[in-house]
Amino acid sequence: xxQGEEDPQALSIQxxxxxxxxCSYKTSINNLQWYRQNSGRGLVHLILxxxxxxxxxxxxxxxxxxxxxxxxxxxxxxxxxxDTASYFxxxxxxxxxxxxxxxxxxxxxxxxxx
Amino acid sequence: xxxVTQTPKFQVLKTGQSMTLQCAQDMNHNSMYWYRQDPGxxxxxxxxxxxxxxxxxxxxxxxxxxSRLNKREFSLRLESAAPSxxxxxxxxxxxxxxxxxxxxxxxxxRLSIL
Numbered sequence: 340x341x342q343g344e345e346d347p348q349a350l351s352i353q354x355x356x357x358x359x360x361x362c363s364y365k366t367s368i369n370n371l372q373w374y375r376q377n378s379g380r381g382l383v384h385l386i387l388x389x390x391x392x393x394x395x396x397x398x399x400x401x402x403x404x405x406x407x408x409x410x411x412x413x414x415x416x417x418x419x420x421x422d423t424a425s426y427f428x429x430x431x432x433x434x435x436x437x438x439x440x441x442x443x444x445x446x447x448x449x450x451x452x453x
Numbered sequence: 454x455x456x457v458t459q460t461p462k463f464q465v466l467k468t469g470q471s472m473t474l475q476c477a478q479d480m481n482h483n484s485m486y487w488y489r490q491d492p493g494x495x496x497x498x499x500x501x502x503x504x505x506x507x508x509x510x511x512x513x514x515x516x517x518x519x520s521r522l523n524k525r526e527f528s529l530r531l532e533s534a535a536p537s538x539x540x541x542x543x544x545x546x547x548x549x550x551x552x553x554x555x556x557x558x559x560x561x562x563r564l565s566i567l
Contacts, residue, residue: 348499355467369553371554372553372555379560379561380561381457381543381545381558381559381560381561382496382543382545382556382558384556384557385554387539387555388554413490425530427495427496429553430553439550439553440498440501440511440550440555441556443488443495443496443497445493445494445495446495453519
């Protein structure tokens, strides 16, 4: 069962522009994480934001979390062609036997054109 | 610094054949995971091992078995492969399985079952 759902499914921008991806989830969370997946590779952890945090920065990445709306956004500023990848949000399940496991969304496919 | 290593990278099987996917991590992590990734479905957890000597079912365990051989290695076995198991399989590890510790992923095994 998917907890997080990213929006949009695909995004195409020009180099230098900002890219914003959104993630919505259904139940209460302990933390929310964002991962990047380059074509043909595994996922790479980008950033983790805890449920008591509202905003977090890491280099050109900015993540916000709104627990009242059960949503998060990932902003990549001044995008580069190398940012072309799929981006996934992941939340931590607090339900029954799957408690503590990561639940991944279906991802946003970002294409940055030179 | 290899991280998480998966073998093989590609495999084609016939329906009914068996196969073991290998995974090894060199980060001294306690917890390891097996996911499958299908188009439009995100990642789904098959099995996990919270610590050496323990294994537990994830979201989609049917048709699979796992072995936590030692702290470094976690294998996934398909006893009688079916076309529905055509997928990309990812192994991941984390320091501990506590409230969604960030996970480190291998580059996947692309498995086709004819």
